Amino acid sequence: MSGRLATWRVALRIARRDALRAKGRSALVVAMIALPILGVTAADLALRSGDLSRSEELTRDFGRADARYQVETNGSPVQQSPTGNELHYLDESSWEETPDRTAEEVAAELGGMLPAGTEILTDRSTHGVVHSRTGLLTTEIRELDAASPLTEGMLTLLRGHFPEGPDEVAATQAFLDESGLYVGSELRVKDDDRTYRITGAYELPGELNNQQIVALPGAVLPLPESASGGDGWLDTRVSALVGVPDGPVTWDMVMAANERGLSVDSRAVILDPPPDSEVPLYQDGMSMGDYSSEADPMVVAGAVTAVSLIILEICLLAGPAFAVGARRSRRQLGLVGSNGGDRRHLRAIMLASGVVLGAVAAVIGVVGGLVLTLLAHPLIENQSGSRFGPWDFRVLELVGIAVLAVLVGLCAALVPAFSAARSSVLDSLTGRRGVRRSGRVLPVIGVCALVLGAALAIVGGLTMNSSVVVAAGSIMAELGLVALTPLLVGVFGRLARWLPLAGRLALRDAARNRGRTAPAVAAVLAAVAGTVAVATALASDDAEHRADYRPMLPEGTVSIGSWDFAENQLDRAGAIAEDSLPVDVRADAYRIRVGAEGCDPYDFDPANACGLAEAVVPPERLCPLWQPEAESLTVAERRELNDDPRCAEGDQGWAIEGSALTVAGPELLTVLGVDPAQAEEAARALERGEAVAFNDRTVDDEGRITVQVYETQPENWNEDGSPAEEPDAVATFTAHRVDAKGYGFPPIISPTAAEAQGLDTELAEIYYSTTRVPTGAEEQAFDAMLAEELGTPPSTYIEDGYESEAAMGLLILGLAAMVITLGAAGIATGLAQADSEADLATLAAVGAAPRVRRTLSGLQCGLIAAMGVLLGAVSGLIPAMGLRLAEHRSEVASWEDSVDQGWGSGPRPELFIELPWATFAQLIVVVPLVACLLAALLTRSRMHLARRAG
Structure with missing residues (x-):
C-alpha cells in the first residue's frame, strides 16, 4: 500500500511539473473541463x-x-382546502353574484372575529x-x-x-x-380631475x-x-392582511371565516x-385533495439528456488534449521506462495528469460559476420575471x-494512459508513432447503437408514450453517432482531393489524426445536438x-363600434382613427334593427328586450352531436360525426353581435382580405x-x-334552440359562396338588398384595414x-396578430451553441497546432x-x-421528434377520451x-465561417525555427 502511495505521490509531482512546463496545453485542458463545470455550477x-x-412564497404573497x-x-358560506387551492360555494348561485362588500366593511367584520390587538391592513385591487x-x-x-x-x-x-398622502402613488418599474x-x-386616471405624484418605483419580487x-386606501x-x-367583479378583489398578536390563524379561524363568505390563506x-x-x-366529497406538483416527465427526460450530453462533451473535449500531451511527453515516459519504471508507473503519471488538471478545473469552474451567477443574477431574474430568494449554496452539491x-x-486521461503504457521504450525515445489501423468493432457498435437508439426514441414516442424511453433512445443514438465519428471523419477526408492546398492539408491532417479530430467533432456534435433538439x-x-x-380580424385591422353610440359619434371616432393610425380602406357595417326604439338588446325580459332576426x-x-338525441350515440358514431363538416367549428372572430346578417358594401370584403378575384365576383353578387356567405351553415339545398x-x-323555444x-x-x-376566412361574420348583404326586403338597419361597426400594424404608442394616443x-x-379593437415567444429563446440557444462550438473548434485547432509543429516547420522550410x-x-x-x-444537426432531430411524438400521442388520447365521453368535440389534434x-x-453556415475567420486572424503567419525540426 505504501508503495502505491509513493508511486502516486511521485506521479502527481511529475504531473504538476509537466503541467507548469506546458502551460498552453494545460490551460486548454483546464478550459475544456472548467467551462462546462462553470455552467453546471452556475445553473445549480x-x-x-x-x-x-x-x-418564502407566502412571504411574497402576503x-x-x-x-x-x-x-x-x-x-353566503364557502368551503376551502387548507392551502386555498380549492373553493366550493355552498350556495350555487353565489358564485354568479357580484360581491359588493367594501374594504371598510371587511375590516370591521374581521375586527369582530379576530383577537383584540390584531393588525388589519386592507388590500384592494x-x-x-x-x-x-x-x-x-x-x-x-x-x-x-x-x-x-x-x-x-x-x-x-x-x-x-x-x-404617504392621498395625492401620491408609487408604480412598478x-x-x-x-x-x-x-x-x-x-399621474391622472381617465376622466378624473385628481392628479397624483409618482413618489417611488417598486417591483413585485x-x-x-x-x-x-x-x-x-381610499385615495x-x-x-x-x-x-x-x-371584466367585472372577477377583476376587482378585496382582501385584508392580518397580524395576530397572540398566535397564528388556526384552521378553526379559517372555517369561521368561510361561514361568512371569506377564504383564507393562513401561513x-x-x-x-x-x-x-x-x-x-x-x-362532502367535493374534492380529492389539493393538487400535488409532480415533475413533468418531458422536463425530466430533457434534463437527463442534457446532463448526459454535458458529461459526454467534457470527456470528448478533454480526451484529445491528454492524447496530445501524452505524445509530447513520450520521451519523458520513455526515460521513466528506461530507468526501471513499468507500465503501472507510466499509467499513474498520465492519470495523475488528469487528476491535477481536473482539480484545477474544478476550483476554477466552481468558483467561476459562483461568481458568474452572483454577477449575472439581475439578468437571469429579469429574463425569468422573478427575483431569487436567499442565496442557497448547497455545499454537498458543489x-x-x-x-x-x-x-x-x-x-479523459484513461485512454491516453493505457496507450502510453503499451508503447515500447524504444518507440517513446525515438518519437516514432508507428502505424495503427482503425478498428472495425467500434463503427459496427456505433451503427447498431444509432439504429437501435433512433428506433427506440421514435417507437417510444409513437406507441409507448414514454418520455423516459425517448430519452434513453436519444442518448443511445447520440453515443452511436459519437462512436461513428472517427469513421465519418475519414469519409470527410476523402474530399480533400477536390480542395486547394491549404484545405487539402487541413482535411488530410484531420483525417490522419482522428484520435485528436474525432473527439473534437463529437464534442461539437453533442453541443449542437442538444441545441437543435431544444430549438x-x-x-x-x-x-x-x-x-x-x-x-x-385580419392582422392590423381596426374595429370601432358600440351598440349605444349614435352614427355621428362613430363617424367622429373613425375620423380620429384616420388622423392617428396608419389606416387604409374603410368599411361601414350595419346590423339589422328589430324592435322598439331604445330597446335593450342585452335584456331578455320581453317587455324591454329588442326583437330577434335569426338566420x-x-x-x-345541423350537427347531430349538438342535438338532444346525441346522448344515445355510440363511441364509434361520435368519432365519425366529429369529422363531419356540419360539426366543424365555424369561423371564430368579430361577428356582428345580435345580427343574422351583415349589411355592408364590397369594401368589407377588401378589409377582410378576400382574394381580389373573388371579391370582384362577390361585389357583383351584392349588386x-x-x-355573400363564408360557409354553408345557413345555406339550404336550393342555395338560399x-x-x-x-x-x-x-x-317559446324548441328543444334545438x-x-x-x-x-x-x-x-x-x-347565397353566393366565397371561399375565404369569414372571421365569424354572418352573410353579407348590401344596404339596397336590406331595404328591398323591408329590413331596418343601423350602423354597428366601422372597420379599417391598415398599411401596417399600429404601434403601442399609436394605440395609446388613439x-x-x-x-x-x-x-x-x-x-375599439386592433388585431395585433400572433406574437411569437420563441424567437428570443431560439436566438439565445443559437448564440450559446455558437460559443460552445467556437470554443470546441478553437481548442481542437490549438491542439492541432501544438501537435503539428513539425509539419508546419517543414512547410516553412520548403518555402x-x-x-x-x-x-x-x-x-x-x-x-x-x-x-x-x-x-x-441531424442527431438533434432524434430526441426532438421522439418527444414531440410522445406529447402528441398524449394529446390525442385526451382528445379521444373527451369525444368518447361526449364532453367535447373539435378537430383531432395535429x-x-x-x-x-x-x-x-x-449553426451550419455562420458558425463554421466565424470559426474559420477567428482562427485565421488569431494565428501568427510566421514562425521562427530555433533548430531543425525532428
Whole structure:
C-alpha cells in the first residue's frame, strides 16, 4: 500500500511539473473541463436560489402577515382546502353574484372575529385606465398601505418612497417603462380631475413584469365608470392582511371565516395543514385533495439528456488534449521506462495528469460559476420575471460538481494512459508513432447503437408514450453517432482531393489524426445536438400555438363600434382613427334593427328586450352531436360525426353581435382580405341583391339563406334552440359562396338588398384595414384622443396578430451553441497546432508562403466546426421528434377520451414538428465561417525555427 502511495505521490509531482512546463496545453485542458463545470455550477446556484420554499412564497404573497382574508361572496358560506387551492360555494348561485362588500366593511367584520390587538391592513385591487406619456394605458390599480411592516417582502422599493398622502402613488418599474413616466411625474386616471405624484418605483419580487400602481386606501378607488378596465367583479378583489398578536390563524379561524363568505390563506395552516378528516370540503366529497406538483416527465427526460450530453462533451473535449500531451511527453515516459519504471508507473503519471488538471478545473469552474451567477443574477431574474430568494449554496452539491470535474479529468486521461503504457521504450525515445489501423468493432457498435437508439426514441414516442424511453433512445443514438465519428471523419477526408492546398492539408491532417479530430467533432456534435433538439421543440410548440391562434380580424385591422353610440359619434371616432393610425380602406357595417326604439338588446325580459332576426339553419346542416338525441350515440358514431363538416367549428372572430346578417358594401370584403378575384365576383353578387356567405351553415339545398324576423323576443323555444313561434316576417336571399376566412361574420348583404326586403338597419361597426400594424404608442394616443373628443369612447379593437415567444429563446440557444462550438473548434485547432509543429516547420522550410499557416489554421477550425455542426444537426432531430411524438400521442388520447365521453368535440389534434431553419442556418453556415475567420486572424503567419525540426 505504501508503495502505491509513493508511486502516486511521485506521479502527481511529475504531473504538476509537466503541467507548469506546458502551460498552453494545460490551460486548454483546464478550459475544456472548467467551462462546462462553470455552467453546471452556475445553473445549480441559480436554480436552488430561484426555487423558493413554501414559506418564502407566502412571504411574497402576503408579506409578514399571518394570513390573507379574501372576499368571495356577499356573506353566503364557502368551503376551502387548507392551502386555498380549492373553493366550493355552498350556495350555487353565489358564485354568479357580484360581491359588493367594501374594504371598510371587511375590516370591521374581521375586527369582530379576530383577537383584540390584531393588525388589519386592507388590500384592494382592480384594473383601470390611466394617462400615459403618449395616451391611455390599462394597468392594475392597488390600494394598500405599502409602507406597513406587514407588507415586508411583498413589494421591493427601488427608489423614492411609497405614498404617504392621498395625492401620491408609487408604480412598478414595468409600468414606468411601458407608460413612459418616471418618479416625480404626475399621474391622472381617465376622466378624473385628481392628479397624483409618482413618489417611488417598486417591483413585485415574484412578478417583475406586472404593471401596477399602489396608493393609500381610499385615495383612488372607486374609479369613474369610463375608466374601469376590468371584466367585472372577477377583476376587482378585496382582501385584508392580518397580524395576530397572540398566535397564528388556526384552521378553526379559517372555517369561521368561510361561514361568512371569506377564504383564507393562513401561513400556519398552509405550512402545517390539518388532517383530511377535519376538512369539511373533503368530507362532502367535493374534492380529492389539493393538487400535488409532480415533475413533468418531458422536463425530466430533457434534463437527463442534457446532463448526459454535458458529461459526454467534457470527456470528448478533454480526451484529445491528454492524447496530445501524452505524445509530447513520450520521451519523458520513455526515460521513466528506461530507468526501471513499468507500465503501472507510466499509467499513474498520465492519470495523475488528469487528476491535477481536473482539480484545477474544478476550483476554477466552481468558483467561476459562483461568481458568474452572483454577477449575472439581475439578468437571469429579469429574463425569468422573478427575483431569487436567499442565496442557497448547497455545499454537498458543489463538492459533488468539483469531484465530477476531477473524475472527468481522470476518465479523459484513461485512454491516453493505457496507450502510453503499451508503447515500447524504444518507440517513446525515438518519437516514432508507428502505424495503427482503425478498428472495425467500434463503427459496427456505433451503427447498431444509432439504429437501435433512433428506433427506440421514435417507437417510444409513437406507441409507448414514454418520455423516459425517448430519452434513453436519444442518448443511445447520440453515443452511436459519437462512436461513428472517427469513421465519418475519414469519409470527410476523402474530399480533400477536390480542395486547394491549404484545405487539402487541413482535411488530410484531420483525417490522419482522428484520435485528436474525432473527439473534437463529437464534442461539437453533442453541443449542437442538444441545441437543435431544444430549438426544434421550441419551434414546434410555436407552430402549434400559431395554428391554434384565432385572430378576430385580419392582422392590423381596426374595429370601432358600440351598440349605444349614435352614427355621428362613430363617424367622429373613425375620423380620429384616420388622423392617428396608419389606416387604409374603410368599411361601414350595419346590423339589422328589430324592435322598439331604445330597446335593450342585452335584456331578455320581453317587455324591454329588442326583437330577434335569426338566420335559419336547415335541418340537413345541423350537427347531430349538438342535438338532444346525441346522448344515445355510440363511441364509434361520435368519432365519425366529429369529422363531419356540419360539426366543424365555424369561423371564430368579430361577428356582428345580435345580427343574422351583415349589411355592408364590397369594401368589407377588401378589409377582410378576400382574394381580389373573388371579391370582384362577390361585389357583383351584392349588386344583384344576393347574400355573400363564408360557409354553408345557413345555406339550404336550393342555395338560399332565410332570415326570420320577430318584432319581440319569442317566449317559446324548441328543444334545438330555435323559436317555436311563427315569425313576423321572412326574408330570403340567394347565397353566393366565397371561399375565404369569414372571421365569424354572418352573410353579407348590401344596404339596397336590406331595404328591398323591408329590413331596418343601423350602423354597428366601422372597420379599417391598415398599411401596417399600429404601434403601442399609436394605440395609446388613439385611445386618448377618443376619450378627449367623445368622453365615453366606443369600444375599439386592433388585431395585433400572433406574437411569437420563441424567437428570443431560439436566438439565445443559437448564440450559446455558437460559443460552445467556437470554443470546441478553437481548442481542437490549438491542439492541432501544438501537435503539428513539425509539419508546419517543414512547410516553412520548403518555402511555403506565411499566409499558408494562417489559412491552414482557419480551415482546420472551420472544418471541425462544420463537421460537428452537420452531424449534430441531424442527431438533434432524434430526441426532438421522439418527444414531440410522445406529447402528441398524449394529446390525442385526451382528445379521444373527451369525444368518447361526449364532453367535447373539435378537430383531432395535429402533429406539429417544425424545423428551426433560422437556427440551422446560423449553426451550419455562420458558425463554421466565424470559426474559420477567428482562427485565421488569431494565428501568427510566421514562425521562427530555433533548430531543425525532428
